[in-house]
Amino acid sequence: MYEHDVIVVGAGGAGLRAAIAAHEEGADVALVTKLHPVRSHTGAAEGGINAALRDGDDWELHAYDTMKGSDYLGDAPAIDVFAQDAPEEVVQLEHWGMPFSREDDGRASQRPFGGMSFPRTTYAGAETGHHLLHTMYEQVVKRGIEVYDEWYVTNLAVTDHDDPEDRECHGAVAYEIATGNVEGFRANDGVILATGGLGQAFDHTTNAVANTGDGCAMAYRAGVPLEDMEMIQFHPTTLPSTGVLISEGVRGEGGILYNDDEERFMFEYGYANNDGELASRDVVSRAELTEVNNGRGIEDEYVHLDMRHLGEERILDRLENILHLAEDFEGVDGLDEPMPVKPGQHYAMGGIECDENGHTCIDGLYAAGETACVSLHGANRLGGNALPELLVFGARAGRHAAGADMKDAEIATGPSAQSEPGDVEPPVEPGAVDAGSDDVAADGAAVEPDEVLEHTVRRERERVESLLEEDGINHAEVRSDVQETMTENVNVFREEDNLRQALRDIRRGRERYQDVAVADPSRTYNTDLIHTMETRNILDVAEAITLGALAREEFRGAHWRAEFQERRDEEWIKHTMLAWDGGTPNLYYKPVLLESQWKEYEPKERSY
Amino acid sequence: MSTIEQQEPDETETETETETAVESPGDRRRREKADRAVEDEARRETEEAADEFDEAVDLKVFRYDPEVQGKEEPRFDDFTVPFHKGMTVLDALIYSRDHYDSSLTFRHSCRQAVCGSDALFINGRQRLACKTQIADLDGDTIRVEPLPHQEVVKDLVVDMEHFYEQMHAVEPYFDADELPDDEMEEQRQSRENREKIKMSTRCIWCGACMSSCNIAAGDNEYLGPAAINKAYRFAMDEREGENRKQERLRIVEQEHGVWRCQTQFSCTEVCPKDIPLTEHIQELKRESVKNNLKFW
Numbered sequence: 095m096y097e098h099d100v101i102v103v104g105a106g107g108a109g110l111r112a113a114i115a116a117h118e119e120g121a122d123v124a125l126v127t128k129l130h131p132v133r134s135h136t137g138a139a140e141g142g143i144n145a146a147l148r149d150g151d152d153w154e155l156h157a158y159d160t161m162k163g164s165d166y167l168g169d170a171p172a173i174d175v176f177a178q179d180a181p182e183e184v185v186q187l188e189h190w191g192m193p194f195s196r197e198d199d200g201r202a203s204q205r206p207f208g209g210m211s212f213p214r215t216t217y218a219g220a221e222t223g224h225h226l227l228h229t230m231y232e233q234v235v236k237r238g239i240e241v242y243d244e245w246y247v248t249n250l251a252v253t254d255h256d257d258p259e260d261r262e263c264h265g266a267v268a269y270e271i272a273t274g275n276v277e278g279f280r281a282n283d284g285v286i287l288a289t290g291g292l293g294q295a296f297d298h299t300t301n302a303v304a305n306t307g308d309g310c311a312m313a314y315r316a317g318v319p320l321e322d323m324e325m326i327q328f329h330p331t332t333l334p335s336t337g338v339l340i341s342e343g344v345r346g347e348g349g350i351l352y353n354d355d356e357e358r359f360m361f362e363y364g365y366a367n368n369d370g371e372l373a374s375r376d377v378v379s380r381a382e383l384t385e386v387n388n389g390r391g392i393e394d395e396y397v398h399l400d401m402r403h404l405g406e407e408r409i410l411d412r413l414e415n416i417l418h419l420a421e422d423f424e425g426v427d428g429l430d431e432p433m434p435v436k437p438g439q440h441y442a443m444g445g446i447e448c449d450e451n452g453h454t455c456i457d458g459l460y461a462a463g464e465t466a467c468v469s470l471h472g473a474n475r476l477g478g479n480a481l482p483e484l485l486v487f488g489a490r491a492g493r494h495a496a497g498a499d500m501k502d503a504e505i506a507t508g509p510s511a512q513s514e515p516g517d518v519e520p521p522v523e524p525g526a527v528d529a530g531s532d533d534v535a536a537d538g539a540a541v542e543p544d545e546v547l548e549h550t551v552r553r554e555r556e557r558v559e560s561l562l563e564e565d566g567i568n569h570a571e572v573r574s575d576v577q578e579t580m581t582e583n584v585n586v587f588r589e590e591d592n593l594r595q596a597l598r599d600i601r602r603g604r605e606r607y608q609d610v611a612v613a614d615p616s617r618t619y620n621t622d623l624i625h626t627m628e629t630r631n632i633l634d635v636a637e638a639i640t641l642g643a644l645a646r647e648e649f650r651g652a653h654w655r656a657e658f659q660e661r662r663d664e665e666w667i668k669h670t671m672l673a674w675d676g677g678t679p680n681l682y683y684k685p686v687l688l689e690s691q692w693k694e695y696e697p698k699e700r701s702y
Numbered sequence: 703m704s705t706i707e708q709q710e711p712d713e714t715e716t717e718t719e720t721e722t723a724v725e726s727p728g729d730r731r732r733r734e735k736a737d738r739a740v741e742d743e744a745r746r747e748t749e750e751a752a753d754e755f756d757e758a759v760d761l762k763v764f765r766y767d768p769e770v771q772g773k774e775e776p777r778f779d780d781f782t783v784p785f786h787k788g789m790t791v792l793d794a795l796i797y798s799r800d801h802y803d804s805s806l807t808f809r810h811s812c813r814q815a816v817c818g819s820d821a822l823f824i825n826g827r828q829r830l831a832c833k834t835q836i837a838d839l840d841g842d843t844i845r846v847e848p849l850p851h852q853e854v855v856k857d858l859v860v861d862m863e864h865f866y867e868q869m870h871a872v873e874p875y876f877d878a879d880e881l882p883d884d885e886m887e888e889q890r891q892s893r894e895n896r897e898k899i900k901m902s903t904r905c906i907w908c909g910a911c912m913s914s915c916n917i918a919a920g921d922n923e924y925l926g927p928a929a930i931n932k933a934y935r936f937a938m939d940e941r942e943g944e945n946r947k948q949e950r951l952r953i954v955e956q957e958h959g960v961w962r963c964q965t966q967f968s969c970t971e972v973c974p975k976d977i978p979l980t981e982h983i984q985e986l987k988r989e990s991v992k993n994n995l996k997f998w
Contacts, residue, residue, distance in 0.1 A: 130862070132907045133809075133817040181886065188888045191876020191939065193896060193903045200890030224816055225903060232875035272855060302811040335788045338814045422815060422833045425788065570800040614805030618769045619856040622804045 095547065098124040098240070100495045101266055101281040102288055103247045104309065106134030107223070108463025108484035108491075109288035110230040112452075113239050115492030116286075123239055123496070126268050126279060128246040128304065128624070131231045135290050135302040136484065139223025140341035140415065141207065142215035143187075143485075144478040145180035148204065151212040153177040154693070160479060161688075163209040163374055164472025165651035166667060166697040167322065170690035171504035172450050172468035176486050183485035184216055192229040194218050195412065205412075206346050207478040208372045215478040220341045220415040226481060242279075244271040246624055247308070248557075250285060250316045251278065251543075251550040252456060258317030258673070259508045263459035264543035267554045271624060274617030276558055278551040280543065284495030286460040287313055287446060288488065294628070295636040296439035296585075297577035300332050300339040309465035311631035313446040314638070318454045319509070319671045321467040321684075322444035323635070324642030327475055327652050328586045330378035332438030334396045338423045340416055340435055342477040345371040347412055349401040351382070352432065353390040359397070368701065376474050376652040379437035379586050386436070398432035437586055441480065443471040443652065444642070447507050447671065451500050452491025455508025462491040468505070469669065472686075473651020504690060509682075513668060516681030518645040561623060566611030569626040576603045576629075576636050584640050589656040593644040600637045607633060641679055642670045663697050757785045759836055761794050763806065764847040767856045776854075778845075779803070785836060791824055791844060792831035795858075808858035815974060818906030821913070822858055823847040828910035828972040849913035865909045868926050872933040872953055879943030895940045902935035902982055904975040911969035911979055923958040927969035927979040930954055934982040937989070948993065955990040963987075 100116040102109045105127035116123040125131065146156045157177035161168050184202075188194060194202035195217055206213040218225040234241065245268040253262045265280040289309030293301025314320050330351075331340040345351075351371050353359045360366050365381035366373035373381075382397050391397060401409060401416070406429055409417065413428075420426045420433045446461035448454045450468055454461055463484040470483055494500050579599035583592035607630060614622040648662040649655055668683040688695045761781040767773040781798035792810055799806040809819040813832040820831040825845055836844065852860035882889060911927040912918050918926045925933075936942055937950040954960045960983050969979040 129811060129817070129819070130866075130907075133811055133819045135812060135817070137816045137906070138812050138814060185886050185888060189878070189881055189885075191878070191936075191941065193899060193939075194891075196891055196893045196896045198893065200892055201888050219900075221816070221904070224906070228903070229876070235870060236873075236875035236877070302817065303813060304811045336813065419814065422835075423788075425835075568800070568804050570804065574800075612804075614770075614807075616767050616769045616805065616856070618767060619807050619859050620805075621807050 095278045095280055096124070096242075097280040097282065098122050099281070099283045100124075100286065100492070101126060101279045101284075102286045102492070103127075103266060104134070104288035104290060104463070104465070105129070105131035105231075105241065105243070106288065106290050106463065106484070107136035107226055107230065107481065108290075108488035109286070110227070110234055111485050111488030112286045112288055112462055112492035112495070114230065114233055114237065115489040116496035117237050117239055119493055119496035119498045121283060121496035123492075124242060124279070125234070125239065126242045126245050126247055126266065128244065128271065130243040131234065131241060132228060134227055135305055137224045137227040138300070138302065138339065139226070139481055140220045140339060141343045141346070142205065142217030142222045142478045143184055143226070143481040144207065144210065144214050144476070145184040145216060145482055146177065146212070146214055147181050147184060147202075147216065148214070151214050153181070155211055156180065156214060157693070158695075159209055159211050160470070160476060161695045162698065162700065163474055163476040164470075165474055165661065165700060166663070166688065166695065167325070167469070167472030167650060167669070167686055169469050169505050169687040170693060170695055171687060172470045174690045174692050175450050175490075176470055176483065179486040179489070180482040183482060183489065187226065187229060187485065190229050190233050192218065193225050205343065206372065207476065208342055208345065208369070209374045209476040210478070215346065217343065220343050220413045222481065242268070245269065246271055246627070247312070248554050248627055249550055250312050250459065251547040252316045252459070253546055257509070259455045259510060261317055262457040263316070265547045267547070267550050269554070269558065269624075272619055274558075274620060276551060276555045278547040280547055281458065283497060284458045284460055286452065286462060286491050286495055287465055288461070288463045289465045291464045292442050292632075292635045293439050295577065295632050295639065296580045297574070298332070298337050298581050299439035300329055300337050301439065306628035307465075307631050307635035308628065309461065310445055310638075311634040313454065313459065313461060314634060314672070314674050316456060316459070317674060318456055318459065319447045319673045320444065320638045321447040321469060321669050321671055322472070322642065323442070323638040323672060324646050324653050324670060325443035325471070325473050325651060326439060326584075326639060327375055327441040327443060328379045328437040329440035330375055330382055330437050331399055331435040332440070333419070333424045334434050334436050336423050337438045338419055339440070340399060340419065340433060341413070342375070344399060344401050344413060344416055347401070347408065348404055349399055350403070351378070352398045352400060353385045354392045355390055357390070359385050359390070374474055374700070375440075375477065380654060382435075382437055383586050392434065396434045396436040399435045400432035401428055402430070402432070439581075441475055443467070443469075443473065443475050449503035449505040449507050450490065451494040451503050452487055453494060453503065453507070460491040460495050462488045473653060505687065509673060511684045512671070512682045513685045514683050516645055516670075516683060518641065518681055558623065561612045561626060562615055564611040566609045567606060568613065569607075569610045569629040572603045572606050572610060573625070573629045573632060576600060576632055580636055580639070584643055587654055587656065588643050590644065593640055596640045597637070597644070600633060600640060603633055638672050638679060641672060641681065645670055645681055667697065758782050759785045759794060760843045761798060762843050762845045763795070763798070763858070765857055766854055767805075787837065789836050790832055791822070791829075791834045791836060791846065792820055794836060794844070795831060795846065807856050816906055818908035821849055821908035821910040821974070823850055823913070828914050830908060830910070830974045833974060849909060851913050851919040852909070862909060864922070865907070865912055865926075865928070868912070868929040869907065869932060871925060872929045873950070874932045874936070876936060876939070876942065877946055878941055879945050889941045891939075891941050895938075899935050899938050901977050902931050902938070904977055905931055906975060908974060910972045910974060914968040914972045916966060916968065917962050917964060921958060921962060924962045925954065925959050927983065930960060930963075930986060931977060931979050931982050934986055937986065951986070951990050951993050954986050960987045960990060
């Protein structure tokens with residue numbers, strides 16, 4: 095057994111920032127990651143980091159843009175602390191040596207991004223995430239923070255009180271990939287989940303193969319509700335063949351979208367007459383697919399993104415990485431021809447419910463970054479808001495877990511924050527199919543922390559043993575079926591019939607998952623085993639996304655429903671919550687907070 | 703993920719594992735499972751032979767697992783994978799794993815050349831599998847091996863520990879002599895200086911350069927191109943200040959530092975991010991000389 099004050103699960107941007115913050119508070123902190131920190135998906139972020147740094151800008155404008163962008167599904171206390179903390183975080187990153195692109199006066203450059211009323215997106219070429227990830231990992235090395243790399247955290251050690259709000263998290267259990275050892279990690283003060291995205295629930299995604307929603311699924315099964323899971327962002331510019339992301343920076347710099355008739359359709363067909371290509375991502379994604387569906391797409395699949403007119407010098411200075419991506423993954427020279435693009439799954443706005451200090455309803459359990467839902471992004475995340483999110487909320491979670499004296503949270507969490515029960519009737523029992531009470535973390539005896547952890551370790555060892563010993567089907571079949579149905583039925587455009595079909599397919603996936611086993615009997619670097627366990631998590635998050643989408647009978651932000659073409663503020667300014675109820679998702683709602691201690695927001699129609 | 707549909711062979715293929723003197727029930731079940739896997743493999747081979755593709759690539763993949771009987775001796779496995787335009791070597795490996803042999807082991811994650819986890823030895827050269835287009839490779843067969851000069855853990859996975867140690871040895875973190883008084887004020891960096899260090903900051907720690915370097919192969923203590931490039935990234939950053947630069951030069955001019963480099967350019971040739979590694983090493987040599995000649 096390993097023991098530390100704070101255990102951070104995941105070592106991408108949010109995890110690294112949390113670890114540094116906890117360390118600065120004097121905690122003994124360790125990072126546990128299934129990759130190596132520099133392999134994390136934060137490194138793939140391209141565009142930039144929003145923060146009000148310059149004259150003429152201030153945090154209130156940034157907060158306002160973020161609330162408007164969220165389509166009034168964000169919580170004001172989260173949005174306000176986010177916009178207030180972001181400038182300090184960005185300057186600190188600069189003080190840590192981040193190689194930002196520079197202005198003539200030597201200060202970090204900023205550029206315009208979609209949905210932003212001021213050019214407040216600080217960037218480092220079109221590879222901002224790479225530099226952010228490496229800069230922060232360097233600071234972790236400098237501080238001597240312990241890193242357990244290639245250790246896959248498979249479960250949380252949580253006490254088994256009936257009410258999740260009475261439960262405590264005492265640590266986590268991880269599988270050492272190189273050796274096959276299953277060990278407990280005792281956390282004296284807290285566990286922070288910073289496991290990143292869940293894009294692998296879809297088959298066309300910008301997300302890394304490692305982004306399997308592990309944190310969401312583990313927290314969910316431990317009793318933390320998942321919030322607004324239906325809010326999946328589809329990025330309008332991904333390469334058709336692979337899902338590789340072409341940064342919004344291209345449009346920020348002036349890139350233009352054309353259909354097959356070489357029409358600038360964002361204006362020509364009136365999707366966004368004010369902002370054109372720089373409208374919010376959901377707006378642009380729908381516009382592109384509408385063009386394709388109306389027969390104006392190229393090869394009935396994609397549209398063109400043209401940056402040639404920007405000139406070679408500017409492209410090389412600010413978007414060079416995009417040239418490499420288009421060349422390596424699509425065989426297109428962006429200096430000579432337009433790039434093919436189409437929408438792809440990009441980001442989960444929803445996730446593990448937590449407050450503005452990263453705390454969940456379970457004592458000692460925190461979440462930060464994409465796996466968390468504070469809620470900051472509401473129904474739509476603005477480009478350039480993901481990196482400051484992981485800085486701001488990673489740092490807050492790290493500080494809080496390490497025992498820093500922080501203001502009480504304004505955002506209420508847990509079942510007691512419920513405002514009304516949900517009433518969606520799924521077409522099938524969505525849940526467990528004997529989903530394995532073994533997987534419910536909270537079945538440990540409510541006793542001493544070490545015993546809770548040891549109990550969880552024993553159970554995880556048994557799970558690994560049985561996966562290795564038994565015969566069964568390959569998880570890859572289950573995984574690809576779920577990914578396909580999600581892309582087919584729970585995509586940019588959603589209809590009730592499709593959503594119900596997806597739930598049936600996921601249910602079938604659950605049934606088949608009962609029969610999976612790992613063909614490779616080896617204890618050494620068994621990726622077959624890792625992927626099999628990940629697939630279980632994919633099933634849980636896919637189901638939560640689809641159920642949330644079925645429940646929300648309105649059109650808000652990224653969530654479009656064929657049957658409901660209006661944003662219905664009277665009824666739907668509320669969060670969709672899903673709680674694990676013995677393996678069957680229990681749906682309820684929680685109010686959106688449009689007021690913080692600083693400001694009150696009035697919902698306005700979105701116009702572009 | 704490959705979208706090509708294809709007849710699906712069976713899902714298991716493994717070898718028997720070592721028997722122990724006293725067999726526990728778990729060991730027995732695992733041994734039985736491994737025995738069944740051997741039978742399955744025989745069937746798979748028959749089925750595979752029956753498969754015919756219009757256009758296909760032949761993958762010859764290095765296999766080794768110290769723990770599984772029949773795989774503890776290194777060998778090559780052949781996989782036939784349907785080919786489509788735009789397909790990368792990583793796509794072919796994933797296809798082989800998901801359709802033929804789920805025990806086939808390799809690292810990969812971002813599949814867009816930023817995570818650095820899938821550097822492999824492909825047709826005799828260090829490359830990232832995810833950005834290597836099959837159409838760009840010569841020959842009928844693609845030979846995929848783990849990075850040379852590193853210890854193989856299993857199949858295509860090598861132990862990166864030594865590489866990480868060398869990276870850490872150059873104190874790879876920003877450490878400015880002084881920061882602006884106002885904590886909300888940025889350190890100024892000229893565009894020229896940012897441009898100067900730009901290429902060096904692109905390193906994704908994939909280890910291709912280290913694996914291609916003859917010197918690193920013969921001298922385990924040699925810092926190697928990636929670590930020296932990391933040192934360059936900081937030594938040349940004007941924000942750190944002169945004192946720190948002197949310390950950084952002292953690190954790279956040690957016995958197993960820059961002077962070991964024999965300017966063979968193999969690191970520069972294989973770098974998937976086009977970092978001029980050899981040039982950076984040479985520049986640090988010059989800086990180091992200047993540093994030591996007081997009358998300069």
